Amino acid sequence: MDEPAFVQHAVLLSLVLFALGTLGVFLRRNVITVLMSIELMLNGANLAFVAFSRALGALDGQVLVFFVMVVAAAEASVGLAIVIALQRHKDTLDVDAFNVMKG
Amino acid sequence: MDQLLFYASAALAVVSALVVIGQKNPIYSAFALVVTLCSLAVIFGLLGSPFIAALQVIVYAGAIMVLFLFVLMLLNVKREEDAPGRGGRALAVIAVLLVALFVGQAGAVLSRLEPGAASGYDASTRRMAEILFSPHFLYVFEATSILILAALVGAIALAKKDF
Numbered sequence: 001m002d003e004p005a006f007v008q009h010a011v012l013l014s015l016v017l018f019a020l021g022t023l024g025v026f027l028r029r030n031v032i033t034v035l036m037s038i039e040l041m042l043n044g045a046n047l048a049f050v051a052f053s054r055a056l057g058a059l060d061g062q063v064l065v066f067f068v069m070v071v072a073a074a075e076a077s078v079g080l081a082i083v084i085a086l087q088r089h090k091d092t093l094d095v096d097a098f099n100v101m102k103g
Numbered sequence: 104m105d106q107l108l109f110y111a112s113a114a115l116a117v118v119s120a121l122v123v124i125g126q127k128n129p130i131y132s133a134f135a136l137v138v139t140l141c142s143l144a145v146i147f148g149l150l151g152s153p154f155i156a157a158l159q160v161i162v163y164a165g166a167i168m169v170l171f172l173f174v175l176m177l178l179n180v181k182r183e184e185d186a187p188g189r190g191g192r193a194l195a196v197i198a199v200l201l202v203a204l205f206v207g208q209a210g211a212v213l214s215r216l217e218p219g220a221a222s223g224y225d226a227s228t229r230r231m232a233e234i235l236f237s238p239h240f241l242y243v244f245e246a247t248s249i250l251i252l253a254a255l256v257g258a259i260a261l262a263k264k265d266f
Contacts, residue, residue, distance in 0.1 A: 006109055010150060013113045015209040017120055017139075019202040024124030026198040032129050032175060036136050039167065040120055043143055046155075054150050057224050059234050065155050066235065069162050070247045074254035076167045080174045081261035087178050088264075 010051035018044030031086065031093045035079050042072050109149050112142040127182050133171050140164040152226045 017040055024037025046065045053061030083093065090097050115138065122135035140163045148156035235244055 006106075006150070009109070009113065010146060011212060012209055013116065013146070015205050015212075016117055017143075019205040020117075020120045020124055022201050022205075023198045026194045026201075028124060030129050030180065032171065032178075032180065033124075033132050036123055036129075036132055036171065039136065039163075040123060040139065043140065043163070046159075047143060047146065050147055050150050050152050050155055053152075053226070054224065059226055059230060062152055062155055062226055062231060063234055063240055066158065066231075067243065067247060069158055070251065073162060073167055074250055076170055077254050077258040078261065080170055081258035083174060084178065084262045093178070093180060 007055045014044045014047035112145040116142040129180050154228045154231045
């Protein structure tokens with residue numbers, strides 16, 4: 001895997017994944033699918049970190065990927081807890097139903 | 104061989120990502136996301152980062168996706184209904200514009216990226232641990248444990264029945 005083309009294509013793939021995640025956040029209406037699209041965006045960012053770390057020959061990018069994964073785990077657990085609370089409160093998972101701050 | 108594996112995994116990742124955002128049933132989305140994460144793990148491995156590849160499978164495809172599926176099953180989520188006319192068109196236009204922006208950025212980045220320092224690139228778990236536990240990152244690493252603890256307490260407090 002020494003061909004530079006792979007690194008460039010990995011960066012391109014990361015951009016495609018990030019764009020698809022953005023599309024999902026905008027187009028989906030289920031809160032859980034929106035959270036999954038955010039995971040997709042985080043993975044696109046991770047892939048860019050790894051590809052650039054490879055291209056520059058430095059390992060700092062990989063350490064950042066580690067921290068991104070930790071934050072993603074925390075985000076998913078808190079986000080899904082909020083989803084459970086919302087479902088209990090409003091009896092739906094449609095993002096359009098959650099339009100007031102004070103319930 | 105590497106080349107074939109790389110492009111096959113990349114294609115699989117893109118197709119399953121499309122399924123994630125195109126599927127109306129969230130359970131199918133979750134399973135497609137597992138496929139995306141695993142093919143990304145293959146790509147991490149091919150790019151020379153076995154540690155990140157293992158973490159991807161264990162933390163993402165293992166822990167986080169189990170959490171998602173657990174909540175999906177717990178809440179008994181049904182298919183998304185088609186809601187007529189909620190300004191989805193405007194959102195779709197914004198989304199397409201964003202995608203165009205990202206692709207433009209991709210062209211800018213790719214034309215400037217000059218790989219070449221890859222010889223002697225060593226991202227083994229030993230090297231990763233040496234960097235992660237060096238004074239440079241040690242306190243950040245310890246801070247993440249507090250973050251995880253806070254997330255744990257917060258998740259339990261939020262999901263409790265009577266708060």
